Amino acid sequence: MDKGRNLVRVMSVVGILLVSLVIGNALFYRQEVVQDSRELVRHTHQVKHTISEVASRVRDLELGQRGYLLTHDSDFLEPYRIAVGGSDDTAASRSRSLLEDLDILDTLVAANPRQTENLRRLRDLVAAKLRFTDSTVRLIEAKQDEAAIRAIRSGRGKRLMDGIRGAIDDMVREEDSLLVQRRRLEEAELYENGLLLYGTVSFLYLVGLLALWLASRNNAKRRRAEQALEESHQLLSAVVNGxxxxxxxxxxxxxxxxxxxxxxxxxxxxxxxxxxxxxxxxxxxxxxxxxxxxxxxxxxxxxxxxxxxxxxxxxxxxxxxxxxxxxxxxxxxxxxxxxxxxxxxxxxxxxxxxxxxxxxxxxxERDLLESSARLQAVVDGIDYAIFASDEKGILRLINKGTDRILGYTVSDMVGRPVIELAARFADPLELRARASRLAKHYGRQVTEMEIISLPLPDDGPFGQEWTHKRPEGSPMTLAFSVYTLQDPEGRFSGVVALARDITQIKALEHMKSEFISTVSHELRTPLTSIRGALGLVTGGAVGTLPEKAAELVSIAYRNSERLVRIINDILDIEKIESGKLSMTLAPVDAASFMRQAVETHAAYGEKYGVRFVLEEPVPDLRVVADGDRLMQILANLMSNAAKFSPAGSEVRLSVERLPGKARFSVRDFGTGIPEAFRSRVFEKFAQAENTDTRRFDGTGLGLSITRRLVEAMHGVISFESKEGKGTTFTFDLPLVREASGAPASRAGAGRILVCEDDRDVAALLKIMLERAGFAVDEAYTLNEVRALLSGTNEYVALTLDLMLPDGSGVEFLRELRADPRRVDLPVVVVSARADQGRLELNGDVVGIIDWMVKPIDEGKLVRSLRNAVAGAPGTKPRILHVEDDADLSLILGKSLRDSVEWVGATSVQEAEKLLAAQRFDLMVLDLELPDGSGLQLLEHLHEIGSRPVPVLILSASEAGEDVRHRVEAALVKSRMSEERIVETILSLIRRQSGAGDPIHPEKT
Amino acid sequence: MNASLQHVLCIDDEEDILQVAKLSLEMVGGLRVSLCHGSKEAVEEAVRLRPDLILLDVMMPERDGPATLEALRAEPASAGIPVVFMTAKVQPAEVAHYLALGAVGVVSKPFDPMGLSDTLKSLWARHVT
Incomplete structure (x- = not known):
């Protein structure tokens, strides 16, 4: 840009110089031409002057001649002498002779032929004149005046003079014309010069103007630039100084x-x-x-x-x-x-x-560094693995303890995703299994981060427990506590995870429970003898003792009994604490259970003069509970209530419905719990200071066990007490989720894979499960299981023996959980060594819904599997509609398609085939069929299929009394709206799915 | 088979418990009681004595209760004798387990010496019918 501008500048300067040079040259040249012209003019003037000189001299000569003639005074001859140059007079010698003038003239006009000619003529005439004059002079001198006058009178002199005048005139004319010519030429040249000068001046003027303009423009620019500079300088100055x-x-x-x-x-x-x-x-x-x-x-x-x-x-x-x-x-x-x-x-x-x-x-920074160094020293020195991630799950901190715990360096993983580090801690299977459990618990897929950050209700007392394999291969149990961080706005900003090696603790725990178990059992052996011997003595088997002795023996006996209870309670507590307490959760009918409890414990109440009363009416509720353990809970609460009630009082039991749960209450009107003791009611070996001898009845463990049992059933226990007024213990248990509209579990069973190498046991399991409505496939080896599982997604559950010919069931469980498609498949372990397997897995593998030792409890097995597959796909109740009116079947099938699997049959024969081959939860039967009556089908229904299918008659004609008592319900097509029919079907299905018992035909 | 329980063989490795059981069954229940110390000679004694019922301890060194039961079942001469387990392990699942093994009943330790004979008698009666 600037270069171009510079070039233009240079070019213009060079151009101006060139133009000036050319103009200068031209002017110089023109000046010379004009000079020449001037010279010529001057020359002409000189010629003219010389001519006039000549003319004057000739005139002088003439005049002198005449004067001499008249006066004879020789002074008049002076001009003559001068003219001929013959005088030696000083004056004469000072002036040129006429001839000299003519000679000058000759040289002057030599270049002009016309003048040369004129001059020659003049010269001749002058010469003639001079000769004439000379002759006359001489005549005078010779005193021949007469002759002289004659000569003069002859007019020759005058002619010569005229001739001379004429010649001079010619010459003057010639020079005049030359002068005019030359003047013109000079003028023309001067004019040209003037033009040139004018042009030059104009050009220079223009250049000057241009220069001026440019300069002024530059000036404006400069002013503006100066202004901007000033402004920016001010700004800069403000910034610099501000x-x-x-x-x-x-x-x-x-x-x-x-x-x-x-x-x-x-x-x-x-x-x-x-x-x-x-x-x-x-x-x-x-x-x-x-x-x-x-x-x-x-x-x-x-x-x-x-x-x-x-x-x-x-x-x-x-x-x-x-x-x-x-x-x-x-x-x-x-x-x-x-x-x-x-x-x-x-x-x-x-x-x-x-x-x-x-x-x-x-x-x-120094403070921060110092405090962070201190913190780092603490963080690194502690025997916890500590790591933290930001909200994106990127590791921001890993302490040295992590390296120590893992046995290799991971503290260089800062900047990596936290899940990568988590994977170093835990078996990937464990992570996946946890992801799956979380998904189930929270009802959605969880992110990688959430695998670590979200808690699960079954996380142990140490937090999440993960198994880490040390570099040398030994397993290590790590307990993880994960804290989510929030920024000041309350947004999730990351997690901090603390992990510690609890292998030792776990080992100690195991030792402790082993020890307690052993000690308890060992204690029982001598106790058996003590209690037996004392029992016999106090029972009078060996005769009557003296009163004092009897009293002492009775004290010993009572305390031996108490010791037994303590040992039993300790064992219970130990079982609960070590997680070995097995709960079989199943629907329990609240009303009948409470009646049973009152009945069972009536005798115990009588011992204290207390009456147990169940507040009626008991709402029709079913809770999810383990029946045996629920009874233990009630026994504890009721015996407590009885012990602290005054004789003759009542202990009132009640059940009440709350949203999603049932509340059980045991209320006494006794002494109440002392204020100071209330906070410790559920603690182990806690008993209120009480001088009442009845306190010896308790072990101090009952309420602690009770609370743990309630919690194990996903319930909550609490109490209210007023000293002197009584105490009410209440516990809430979740209600069985009643299917709303869509029937669940029982009615649609699904296909179960039985894995069992003992063919007899496999056959037994098959029979049990088929009776419960499941379809069953058997596999006798793990390879068969793998083959069957890979072939289909149809299985809703798996029963698994742990000891199989081609491998360990425990290993297979781990393998199964590694397969994302199978990670949620419910598994019931059915094995002689189920307990050992459970120990081996130690909560390692999820989704095992139950453990069952052999021999198999059919009811428990079926309950477990039904609970497990409830809601699983492919478990809708199946309804067989035997109806030749395809339209009706279609309409009903459509209305019910969300709730049931609707299968149509148009003839007795077809229905028979279907019933023999498949399981149905309900048959809707038309009595008039193309190949016979529906009654035929009804007659030998019990012979077809594995179990009789409940029947709903839906016919144009009314069924007879004898038919009606054999079926669930009988509807007449024309009298019933479709909605009513659908409602009836749904209610029948619901009724079946609800009860755990086989369906008893009910009359309509 | 006799209509009432007469002769009980108690098998346990604990001498004191054997004695208490013997006293209890004899004095309270009026039964004839034979004792077998440990499981070693159990089958031999059962075959020799032919008791009406065997009261068998579960936790014994060498051969435990279930194994002894199996041995008794394996010997035709003792195979038909009803067995009642006596155990310190009284979890419901364990009780069910022993019953499933073929025991006619389970008595928990420590037992009630005044009620033991009645318990055995009623188990016997249920077994006979």
Whole structure:
């Protein structure tokens, strides 16, 4: 851009010069031409002058001749003498002779032939005249005046004179015309010159104008530039002086030119004292020499040469921190400050330094570093694995404890996804299994992060327990506590996970429970003898004892009994605490259960003079509970209530329906629980200080066990007590979720794979499960199981023996859980060594819904499987509609398609085939069929299929009394709306799915 | 088979318990009681004595209760004698387990010496019918 402009400038200057040169040349040349013309004019004038000279001399000559003739005075001859040049008179010698003039004239007009001719004529005439004059003079001198007068009178003289005049005139005319010509020429040339000059002047004027314009334009530009410069200077100045940064600038000569206000404030020096100083000197005032030396040395090490000039400030070092170069400055008052300093070199060799006071930042940084170092020491020193991630799941912290626990270095994984580290801790299967359990619990897929961050209700007392294999292969149990972090706005901002090695604790726990179990059993052996012997004595089997002895023996006997209860309770507690308590949760009918409880414990109440009363009516509720354990709970609460009730009082039991749960209450009107003791009611071996001897009845473990049992059934227990008024213990248990509209579980069973190498047991299982409505496939080896499972997704559950010919069931379970498609498949372990397997797995594998030792409890097995597959796909109740009216079947099938699997048959024969081959939960039967009556089908229904299918008659004609009592219901098509029919079908299905018992035909 | 329980063989490795059981059954129940110390000679004694019922301890060194039961069942001469287990393990699942093994009943330790003979008598009666 600038180059182009410069080129144009140079070109224009060169052009102007060239043009000026040409014009100069032209002018010079023109000047010469004009000079020539002038010369010619002057020449002409000279010729004319000479001619007139000649003419004058001739006239003088004439006049002198005449005077001489008249006077004879020789003085008159003077002109003559001069003319001929013969006079020696001084005056005459001073002037040219006529002839000389003519000679001059001759040379003057030599170039002009016409004048030369004229001159020759003149010369001849002059010569003739002179001769004539001479002759006359001589005549006079010879005193021959007469002759002289005659001669003159002859007119010859006059003719000659006329001739001379004529010649002169000719010459003058000639010269005049020449003069005119030459004047014209000169004028023309002068005019041209004038034009040229005018042009030149105009050109120069224009160039001048242009130059002027350009200059003025440049001026405007410059003014504008100056203005902008001024503005930007002001702005810059405001910035430079307004900022808290110290800004210093030096020129190329190394003199400090700028010392900003910020610099004044920061350093305490005034700009006036600093500006003008050499930079080095100014720097020396504020900088620490050691630091300069150190940096110079470092720079030399890094760059291989010592820094030159300001390079000590401009060259970066690898060790420069996040703030760039950090220096210590010394203020005017001697105090020190830390600064970050950046120095830039300008193109002109000047330099700018920008300096920021980072004293506060550095001090905060130091504090932070110190506290973080302290924290780090704690975090690293602790025998926990601690790691933290941000909200994106990226690891931000891993402590050294993590390395120690894992046995190899992972603390270099900061920046990696947290799940990668989690995978180092846990078996990937465990992670996947946890993901699957979480998905089930929370009803949605969980993210990788959530596998770690979300809790599960069955996480143990130590938090999540993961199994880590040490590098040498031994397993290690890690307990994880995971805390989610929130930012001040309450958004999820990451997790902190703490893990500790609880292998030892687990081992100790195991030892403890083994020990307790062993001790308890060992204690029982001598106790059996003691209690037996004392029992016999107190029972009078060996005769009557003296009263004192009888009393003592009775004390011993009572306490031996108490010891037995304590041991039993300890065993219970131990079982619960070690997680070995097996709960079989199944629907329990509240009303009948409570009646049974009252009945069972009536005798116990009588012992204390207390009556158990069940508050009626008991709502029709079914809770999810383990019947045996529920009875234990009630027994504990009821016996407690009885013990603390005054004789003759009542203990009232009640059940009440709450949303989603049932509340059981046991209320006594006894002494109440002392205020001070209330907080410890559920603690182990807690008993209120009480002098009442009845306290010896308790073990101090009953309520602790009770609470644990309630909690194991997903319930909650609490109490209310007023001293002197009584106590009410209440516990809530979840209600069985009643299917709303869509029948669940029981009615549609699904296909189960039985894996069992003992063919007899397999056959037995098959019979049990088929009776419960399941379809069953058998597999005798693990390979068969794998083959069957890979072939289909149809199985809703698997029963598994742990000891199989081609492998361990435990291993297979792990394998199964590794398969994402099978991770949720419910498994019931049916094995002689189920307990051992459970120990081996130690909660390792999820989705095992139950453990069953052989021999098999059919009811338990069926219950477990029904609970497990409830809601699983392919378990809708199946309804067979035997109806030749295809439209009706279609309509009903459509209305019910969400709730049931609707299968149509149009003839007796077809229905028979279907019933024999498949399981149905209900048959809707038309009596009039193309190949016979529905009654035929009804007659030998029990012979077809594995179990009789409940029947609903839906016919055009009314069924007879004898038919009606054999079926669930009988409807007449024309009298019933479709909705009513659908309702009836649904209610029948519901009724079946509800009860755990076989369906008993009910009359309509 | 006799209409009432007469002769009980008690098998246990604990001498004291054997004695208490013997006293209890003899004195309270009026039964004839034979004792067998441990499971070693159990089958031999059962075959020799032909008791009406065997009261068999579960936890014994060498051969435990279930194994002894199996041995008794394996010997035709003792195979038909009803066995009642006596155990310190009284969890319902364990009780069910022993019953499933073929025991006619389970008595929990420590037993009630005054009620033991009645318990055995009623188990016997149920077994006979």
């Amino acid at each position: 900022t808290d940064y110290a800004i210093l600038a030096g020129d190329a000569q190394g003199t400090l030119r700028l010392f900003s206000r910020g610099a004044e404030r920061m350093l305490g020096y005034k700009a006036e004292e600093e500006v003008g100083l050499p930079i080095r000197e100014a720097a020396r005032k504020v900088m620490v020499p050691e630091e300069l030396a150190t940096r110079a040395r470092k720079l030399e090490e890094e760059y291989g040469r010592p820094p030159r000039g300001l390079e000590i400030f401009t060259l970066p070092l690898q060790s420069d921190g996040p703030y760039g170069q950090e220096w210590t400055y010394v203020r005017k008052d001697g105090t020190r400050l830390s600064v970050a300093q950046s120095v830039f070199m300008l193109e002109d060799g000047g330099s700018v330094a920008i300096v920021r006071d980072i004293t506060r930042i550095k001090s905060l």
